Amino acid sequence: MLNILGKRYIFFAISFLLIIPGLIMLGINGMPLSIDFKGGTLLEVQFPSNALPSTEQVKDIYDGLGVKDAQIQTTEDTVLIIRSSVLSDTVRLDILEQLTALAGSELIIRKADTVGPSIGEGVTERALQAVGLAALAIVLYITFAFRGVPHAFRYGVCAIVAMIHDVLIVLALTGYGSKLFGWQVDSLYLTAVLTVIGFSVQDKIVVFDRIRENNTIYRKLEFEKLANHSIVQTLQRSINTQLMTVEFFLLALALFGGVTLREFAVILLVGLFSGTYSSIFIAAPLLVVWENQEWKTWFRRTPKTA
Amino acid sequence: MDRRYINFIFILVLVAAIIWVDLPRAEGAAGIKIGTFERTLNPVLGLDLRGGMQVLLAPPEGSDIDKQALEDAALTLENRANGLGVSEVVFQVAGDKYILGEFPGLTNTEEVIATVKQTGLLEFVDAGTTYLPDGTLITTDHGLTEPVINDPAVVPVVNSEGVVEPADYVFHTVMLGSEIEKVSVEIDQVTGTFIIPFEVTDGSTKMFRDYTAANIDKNLAIVLDKRVISCPTIGSALDGGGQISGNFTSETANNLAVTLRYGRLPVALEVVESRIIGPTLGEDSLSKSLLAGAIGFSIVILFMTIYYRLPGLVAVFSIAIYAGLTFALFKLIPVTLTLPSIAGFLLSTGSALDANILIFERLKEELRNGRTLQQAIDLGWKRAWPSIRDSNIATIITSIILFWFGSAFGASIVKGFALTLALGVGVSLFTAIVVTRNFLSIVIKLINPARHQKWFGA
Numbered sequence: 001m002l003n004i005l006g007k008r009y010i011f012f013a014i015s016f017l018l019i020i021p022g023l024i025m026l027g028i029n030g031m032p033l034s035i036d037f038k039g040g041t042l043l044e045v046q047f048p049s050n051a052l053p054s055t056e057q058v059k060d061i062y063d064g065l066g067v068k069d070a071q072i073q074t075t076e077d078t079v080l081i082i083r084s085s086v087l088s089d090t091v092r093l094d095i096l097e098q099l100t101a102l103a104g105s106e107l108i109i110r111k112a113d114t115v116g117p118s119i120g121e122g123v124t125e126r127a128l129q130a131v132g133l134a135a136l137a138i139v140l141y142i143t144f145a146f147r148g149v150p151h152a153f154r155y156g157v158c159a160i161v162a163m164i165h166d167v168l169i170v171l172a173l174t175g176y177g178s179k180l181f182g183w184q185v186d187s188l189y190l191t192a193v194l195t196v197i198g199f200s201v202q203d204k205i206v207v208f209d210r211i212r213e214n215n216t217i218y219r220k221l222e223f224e225k226l227a228n229h230s231i232v233q234t235l236q237r238s239i240n241t242q243l244m245t246v247e248f249f250l251l252a253l254a255l256f257g258g259v260t261l262r263e264f265a266v267i268l269l270v271g272l273f274s275g276t277y278s279s280i281f282i283a284a285p286l287l288v289v290w291e292n293q294e295w296k297t298w299f300r301r302t303p304k305t306a
Numbered sequence: 307m308d309r310r311y312i313n314f315i316f317i318l319v320l321v322a323a324i325i326w327v328d329l330p331r332a333e334g335a336a337g338i339k340i341g342t343f344e345r346t347l348n349p350v351l352g353l354d355l356r357g358g359m360q361v362l363l364a365p366p367e368g369s370d371i372d373k374q375a376l377e378d379a380a381l382t383l384e385n386r387a388n389g390l391g392v393s394e395v396v397f398q399v400a401g402d403k404y405i406l407g408e409f410p411g412l413t414n415t416e417e418v419i420a421t422v423k424q425t426g427l428l429e430f431v432d433a434g435t436t437y438l439p440d441g442t443l444i445t446t447d448h449g450l451t452e453p454v455i456n457d458p459a460v461v462p463v464v465n466s467e468g469v470v471e472p473a474d475y476v477f478h479t480v481m482l483g484s485e486i487e488k489v490s491v492e493i494d495q496v497t498g499t500f501i502i503p504f505e506v507t508d509g510s511t512k513m514f515r516d517y518t519a520a521n522i523d524k525n526l527a528i529v530l531d532k533r534v535i536s537c538p539t540i541g542s543a544l545d546g547g548g549q550i551s552g553n554f555t556s557e558t559a560n561n562l563a564v565t566l567r568y569g570r571l572p573v574a575l576e577v578v579e580s581r582i583i584g585p586t587l588g589e590d591s592l593s594k595s596l597l598a599g600a601i602g603f604s605i606v607i608l609f610m611t612i613y614y615r616l617p618g619l620v621a622v623f624s625i626a627i628y629a630g631l632t633f634a635l636f637k638l639i640p641v642t643l644t645l646p647s648i649a650g651f652l653l654s655t656g657s658a659l660d661a662n663i664l665i666f667e668r669l670k671e672e673l674r675n676g677r678t679l680q681q682a683i684d685l686g687w688k689r690a691w692p693s694i695r696d697s698n699i700a701t702i703i704t705s706i707i708l709f710w711f712g713s714a715f716g717a718s719i720v721k722g723f724a725l726t727l728a729l730g731v732g733v734s735l736f737t738a739i740v741v742t743r744n745f746l747s748i749v750i751k752l753i754n755p756a757r758h759q760k761w762f763g764a
Binding site: 044046108109110111112113114115116126127129130133134137138141142145187188190191192194195197198199201202203205206209210212213233234236237240241243244264268272 | 606
């Protein structure tokens, strides 16, 4: 039988290698918050083909009206996304008028968002509180649902730790994405993270359920073997479910145009994959680490006998 | 009769109902109406899918916020916007200090917001024997320095287009909104209809009594910003107050009471956020998400039938019922469809599939252990159930907390996501327990299982 749990420290190391550089990048560059969280105006304007103005021309228009912080991004050949500090209605209309003059014909306004700075404040904080509360409720529920097995509390905690792992993977991805593709954290991003969290917990419970069931069947078996056996038993299901749910989003990714939605799809893709991965390679191994209390041997010189 | 056939018939009836609800309807076609429950059965699309504008209004920083005043302000704004002839505008209180306004199909924020935000002027106008329908635009003599004497022989009429003739007719303003107080909504003990009692301030009592005494059976129009809101008839002389009766529902009575109470907005509001989504982007997102859903679903059908064979095919029907039922619920509740709520729906589709996969993997396992097909189906289901139950309950717990967070903070994105996720997961539990299981047991009843093990992918 496949021995997945025996290689647990390798999997932990892989996750660390993926997560840490991304978090460092985030730390250096800061969280790429969109106007949804820090306030500002976003204009997404589609120009007629062959009439797309240069970045400098647009920048000049903004500068001319006293808006010095405009950031211009081109997508889909004819679409400009311009982010700046909050524009008043009159300034915004002025800008659109000048852009129209530049293009020589009518523009299609795809999006025009203005968010006051006070709105975003606290959203992140409250979102964290909500997720924290949800995590607590999940730990309590799992402890209750697994009350038949020894140390039911551990299952809840390991599920949440693995869920945090998935969120960290998404954050690391954000670090890479913001550096390479100019990704921004907006409210759609928040939705993607919530989706990853929901899926992650659900998947952990399915895998843990098998350990719960086997616990009553193989009472004498060593916990590590029991957990490994359970993982292997649910492997086929994990792969199939993952294939299907991710397939959905892969398609969405391929078909949705536009920078915003592509970002959303990639985050879901990676996050949901991580949700399945971490059930097998993080959550269950953590249970074993806890069962064996392995941290006592981490700093000893003697080679491990796993 | 066999229990499974009773269930099967129940499922068929349900499917018929789902199809009926889900069928697309022409604009304005009749929906359903049961008592006070009335739905047009058209899917409600959010602004990100149909285009339009959304504004978030809040009282200025540091001002006192009274929940009731916010509710009243939202209602007042909505009445005014509707008075402007802008269709389908919704203003609602979001979170503890915001009012969220949504204008489907509109993109010129400045004008509309400026108009609805301005202070309103409420007048009681002498309409004589003319009945002025709601929404009629009239000229009044309030604020004019020269009194206007209308030719008594001329009786103004409102033509079929809702325009007053003669066009230069000036109505006399009897009283202003600032002269009334203590407006409430009550139910008439005798007739059981809604009435709106109000009192006139002391300074205007005598004038109002004299005026009403002289004009019994004439109409007294209530006018906001020169637009008629209501045109009740004076029943008797009114001393210090009166009541407006008419063909009110609880909602229209409330609306009128709020307007009377607040000719002007009860709180000052400023725009803290505005979002405009152009109709092209909305359409684009909608058609792309529909296409993605359709292709994704086709791939799932292929995969399930190739990998799990007969049970896979059964699951496909079960998932189709799941998707249909969820969509029907979206229409009935109704749930506004936005990109985040579609994400919630897709995620719950994932868990609906997962439930079926869990059952089938178990079924195959039991078959490999040498059980008969019937035993394997029963056991597979029984053993997969705890994991389906617990994982889905955890998801429901998460979505309830997120929903609460979304409503408390006016984060409609999170709220929409959580709602569709919870609904979808609930429905997926139902289809896994009832539909998949029932279909499977009927299928083995109809074929001779011993000869067709390979149909089950064993």
